[in-house]
Amino acid sequence: MPSPAAAAQAPETKPDSHCAMNAETGSVTCYDTFRESVAAATGGRITDAPAPEKAGKDKRFLAKLNAPSREPARAGTAGAHSRAASGVVRVVLYEHAHYEGSSLTVWGPRWCKNDGKWDGEIEKLGGTWNDSVSSLIPANSCHVELFSDPYFQGARQLYTSSTPYVGHAMNDRASSLGLT
Known part of the structure; x- marks a missing residue:
């Protein structure tokens, strides 16, 4: 039987994880830091991402994130670490408001076209x-x-x-997403 002191200790909390997901294949790789996940998603194009809670407000980082890649993605290349397979960050999702907690950087081979058709999706x-x-x-x-x-x-x-807070109607409720 645990001692009262041991029973009163708070449970171990999981450290934040920062993952990169290939929107085309659904493969996910997780890293210890946000910086590592962004570097993987961009094929090493961005290696100096700020702390996650600063990313949504850091104009320099956002400009880099939205800058065209100098190398076009090539079909058939494998792995998040390949510069040619990298590329284009489509969305960064955060576990908590104000870009805090764990993150999921979703990337694909090209920009969204903004033509009303989906350029990617996560059905679950x-x-x-x-x-x-x-x-x-x-x-x-x-x-x-x-x-x-x-x-x-x-x-x-x-x-x-x-969006530093997705709003009461969607906070901690999203189960799928579409990218257009």
């Missing part, structure tokens, strides 16, 4: 990301539509710019 936000999004940074002309249920069902909300 799995694992720790289901019902966990509280802030986000859309990038590279992408608009992000969050849905409260998997497979683009339920309540929906569209975001077109850095």
